[in-house]
Amino acid sequence: MQRVTLTFDNGPDAEVTPRVLDILARRGIRSTFFVVGSKLVISRATSERAHAEGHWIGNHTWSHSIPFRDRGDVDFIQSEIDRTQQEIGMLAHPDRLFRPYGGKGRLDGSLNARAVKHLADGGYTCIVWNAVPGDFANHDGWVETALPQVATIDWPLVVLHDVHARAMQHLDRFLGRLQDRGTVFEQKFPPNCVAMNRGRQTDLLESGIVAN
Numbered sequence: 427m428q429r430v431t432l433t434f435d436n437g438p439d440a441e442v443t444p445r446v447l448d449i450l451a452r453r454g455i456r457s458t459f460f461v462v463g464s465k466l467v468i469s470r471a472t473s474e475r476a477h478a479e480g481h482w483i484g485n486h487t488w489s490h491s492i493p494f495r496d497r498g499d500v501d502f503i504q505s506e507i508d509r510t511q512q513e514i515g516m517l518a519h520p521d522r523l524f525r526p527y528g529g530k531g532r533l534d535g536s537l538n539a540r541a542v543k544h545l546a547d548g549g550y551t552c553i554v555w556n557a558v559p560g561d562f563a564n565h566d567g568w569v570e571t572a573l574p575q576v577a578t579i580d581w582p583l584v585v586l587h588d589v590h591a592r593a594m595q596h597l598d599r600f601l602g603r604l605q606d607r608g609t610v611f612e613q614k615f616p617p618n619c620v621a622m623n624r625g626r627q628t629d630l631l632e633s634g635i636v637a638n
């Protein structure tokens with residue numbers, strides 16, 4: 427029996443996210459939606475529905491534009507993190523979930539030392555990932571990448587994106603294949619993907635996530 431955790435990044439999207447929610451509801455799966463603040467202001471009702479249906483809402487920066495490895499100033503960090511958290515408001519998970527923007531799935535340097543301090547001071551929980559099947563790049567073929575990828579990881583935390591309608595057409599098939607294998611879907615995160623827990627740094631931060 428394998429545990430798998432699903433997360434959906436870069437939304438909400440008024441068209442795609444509700445379809446993803448329908449599929450997850452039908453299969454009885456709960457996940458986390460890491461939302462982009464500038465999109466949340468446009469499609470808030472979608473995230474309200476996700477929250478009401480038991481999914482967790484996390485912070486995935488305001489602009490989703492520049493990884494912290496490339497821009498490290500305090501104003502940018504505050505704008506990316508705090509503005510989004512404010513907008514999430516009552517929809518926030520009590521652990522203040524945050525996922526950095528890495529740029530095409532890159533984990534290294536997705537944080538910098540200032541961002542780490544800012545997240546620690548704010549009591550955030552920083553969630554990274556260990557499985558990126560690339561649904562954003564290969565809309566029709568990502569399931570064939572995802573299935574073997576997931577099979578090699580003890581407890582995969584899979585990053586998908588509720589923004590590409592075509593890619594999400596294959597979501598139900600992916601979930602069905604996993605459920606046929608006996609997969610148990612967990613909403614909580616594998617410990618080796620938690621870089622900070624309510625402001626407390628974990629060993630994972632030593633592993634190159636933080637740019638110099």
Ligand SMILES: [Zn+2]
Pocket residue numbers: 435436486490527528
């Ligand atoms: Zn993203």
